[in-house]
Amino acid sequence: MRDHSFAHHILRLHLPVLDWVHGYQKSWVKPDVIAGVTAAAVVLPKAMAYATVAGLPVQVGLYTAFVPMVIYALFGTSKPLSVSTSATLAILTAAALGQVVPGGGAAQLAMATATLTLLVGSILVLAALLRLGFVANFISEPVLTGFKGGIAIVIVLDQLPKLIGLHVVKGSFFHNVSALVAGLPHASVATVVVGVATIAILVALEHFYPKSPAPLIAVACGIAGTALLGLQRYGVGVVGHIPTGLPSLVMPDLLLIEALWPPAVGIALMSFTETIASGRAFVQSGEPVPLPNRELVATGLGNAAGALLGSMPAGGGTSQTAVNRLVGARSQLAELVTAAVTLGTMLLLAPLIGLMPHATLAAVVIVYSVGLLKPADFRSILAVRRTEFVWALVALAGVVLLGTLKGILIAILVSLVALAYQVSDPPVHVLRRKRGTNVFRPVSAQHPDDEAFPGLLLLRPEGRIFFVNASNIAHKIGPLVQDARPQVVALDMRAVFDLEYTALKMLTEAEKRCRERGIAVWLVGLSPEVFAVVKKAPLGKTLGHERMFLNLEQALAAWHGMQKKQDGLRGIVQ
Structure with a gap:
């Protein structure tokens, strides 16, 4: 019976007349x-x-x-x-x-x-x-x-x-x-x-x-x-x-x-x-x-x-x-x-x-x-x-x-063309946390009380990152880093569903330049597909598990831990 039903389904798939005849109603005549x-x-x-x-x-x-x-x-x-x-x-x-x-x-x-x-x-x-x-x-x-x-x-x-x-x-x-x-x-x-x-x-x-x-x-x-x-x-x-x-x-x-x-x-x-x-x-x-x-x-x-x-x-x-x-x-x-x-x-x-x-x-x-x-x-x-x-x-x-x-x-x-323009110019949001919650959202004049973390720059790019838009994303992130002068740049990648080779190479070079300036780069919320790509690349070895996090809450906890450690070291020096 199951084989007969499967064969009938295949026949209806390849001969649509059987499908519409099967569901035909007399009122349609x-x-x-x-x-x-x-x-x-x-x-x-x-x-x-x-x-x-x-x-x-x-x-x-x-x-x-x-x-x-x-x-x-x-x-x-x-x-x-x-x-x-x-x-x-x-x-x-x-x-x-x-x-x-x-x-x-x-x-x-x-x-x-x-x-x-x-x-x-x-x-x-x-x-x-x-x-x-x-x-x-x-x-x-x-x-x-x-x-x-x-x-x-x-x-x-x-x-x-x-x-x-x-x-x-x-x-x-x-x-x-x-x-x-x-x-x-x-x-x-x-x-x-x-x-x-x-x-x-x-x-x-x-x-x-x-x-x-x-x-x-x-x-x-x-x-x-x-x-x-x-x-x-x-x-x-x-x-x-x-x-x-x-x-x-x-x-x-x-x-x-x-x-x-x-x-x-x-x-x-x-x-x-x-x-x-x-x-x-x-x-x-x-x-x-x-x-x-x-x-x-x-x-x-x-x-x-x-x-x-x-x-x-x-x-x-x-x-x-x-x-x-x-x-x-x-x-x-x-x-x-x-x-x-x-x-x-x-x-x-x-x-x-x-x-x-x-x-x-x-x-x-x-x-x-x-x-x-x-x-x-x-x-x-x-x-x-x-x-x-x-x-x-x-x-x-x-x-x-x-x-x-x-x-x-x-x-x-x-x-x-319009779609290509949109894809080539994806948004990069600066994130802050809604006070008293674990909700992180883009900076907005409607939410002036959202919590920022001096020394930690939270950024969220969106969409597929590939050779068409990687340069534009880099040009958007550069001034943000320059203005904030952070110790850590955390990229929230939850909205990124694909990271193409050219973009990965540019990200690797950007991480190296930031490291030479004393700025750490963290990756947050990588999808399994993007994580697999990063892990195979030299960037994955450079970052290690210490600088890749499942979510922003983990990244923020690591940031607070790092701050406490730095405060402790300063106390010992003094």
């Missing part, structure tokens, strides 16, 4: 179905549009929203994450394919796409085997807050032209804003009416009937309006013709691997970055955080399987995940529903989905994306730490001005 169908209304048109951006037939977008979505639902660890393709992946794909098959025929393009997508999947799986998912740990909560806020702005700006019937050539953020403002006089009145009506339906239903499937009703109204009123005659754009049929097997061209692997690395990095950022951004309270290495496996297998069925590179999509979550997705069943709708579209529903106005889709995306920008979250961060607030703003500005990948990478870089 309705919100999952609604979310999956609604997300499909966002995924399908965007996936087809991104396929054309990549220079591929529109049906490739449907294949990308089907195969990777199913594979991710089986192997992924994020409950709401919706997987297909994105604008950035499409642009990178277009650049990669343009290098190897410029002006190629449909067959050549299909093989090149399969090769590229298979490479992306293989790189992601390899990264998982190498346990490189830790990269996701560098995305902090403030960075995620800024990321979501920036994504909200980008999504809304991206959808506004569709909402008012304009065609804007995409460029930088300021270019897009300028083009939108310049095009306002040429907006389609009928398209604006459809968009505003859809927003009104969504807002009214969410306010008065919050449990109703508002997005589905809005989408249905848009399709019905096109079918019954002939909205296209008034200049309202619709999704249009969608080819039907199942994908066929496509084999990669191994001769293209050498040319395609460099861009495949970049696409794989983008896929993982967007996937893990989107997955973590929409985690609800009480839900497990997506596991980075499992996400690498899931997206890698999704791309590898999709490659053989005509898919382009895929990853977690932010806008569709936002819709999926905000509409009410509770589990990966929502992704399977989206995949089922995609399959139905390929086989049966293509003519019906093709009647959906672009303005209706834009309205749904805008309404469910605006909530990602939460000023209250920014205020909360600012109230606690200004540095993290700056990280959030940098992430927001980076996403808005430079795009998702560059924006999040810049935010991570700023986070790492």
